[in-house]
Amino acid sequence: MESAGISFGVDIGGTGMKAAPVDLATGALAGDRLRIDTPRDSTPERLAGVVADLVRRHRWAGPIGVCMPTVVTHGMVRTAANIDESWIGVDAEQIFRETIGAPVNVLNDADAAGLAEMTWGAGRGRDGIVICLTFGTGIGSGMFVDGVLVPNTELGHLELDGYDAEKRAAASVRRRDGLGWAEWAERVDHYLRHLVTLFSPELIILGGGASKRPDKWVDRLDPGCELVVAALANDAGIAGAALAAPLVPSAADGQ
């Protein structure tokens, strides 16, 4: 991996859009991480414009990877839980490619975070079933079987006590409902126990925005499965998106 070089990742979240160059040998950001609030009007044209702006501000000229809070198959967006519904059915790879003028690969945000954790972080070298969860605006999931991604698992939308699980246990719900950390952790634990019952994972990686403050909640969890905090914290999405960017000959790498 030493000569893997630098790639570029964009992480589109329900709340913020983040972009940075990434060192593919280590997964570390290789430049400033720029962040822009996700526009309320999060339509394809609007978000493509913001992505182009982030790429321009970094003076990046090569291919990029973009991850989004949606099911993505063959570059097409299939769902839109936390962004504008007009994304459904849109060829995201095409719209980004046309807007920035370079090749683009698009994948689900939690799949990207999971890929980064499995490559450089908390899941490195781990076999069996590993589930990487991101606790942010929603709950995202990246599931791996012997290191191979099962894309678009969407485990944040499992039904829990009659609710969409992420509406009970996402990090945004803690703030929305004014819950204390203990109260929120109890909900997360309940959710994790449900996951453990269904999938018997060997390891659950806890990521997303909430992984920046693990001392507040992680010790309170006991779902009957090994837990580990994401090593790349909230940058895992950017890093995984960069990892998924189309490969090009090094001369055209852009930096």
Ligand code: BGC
């Ligand atoms: C979306 C997922 C996404 C997760 C985290 C959910 O609402 O359905 O696709 O991975 O939020 O952003």
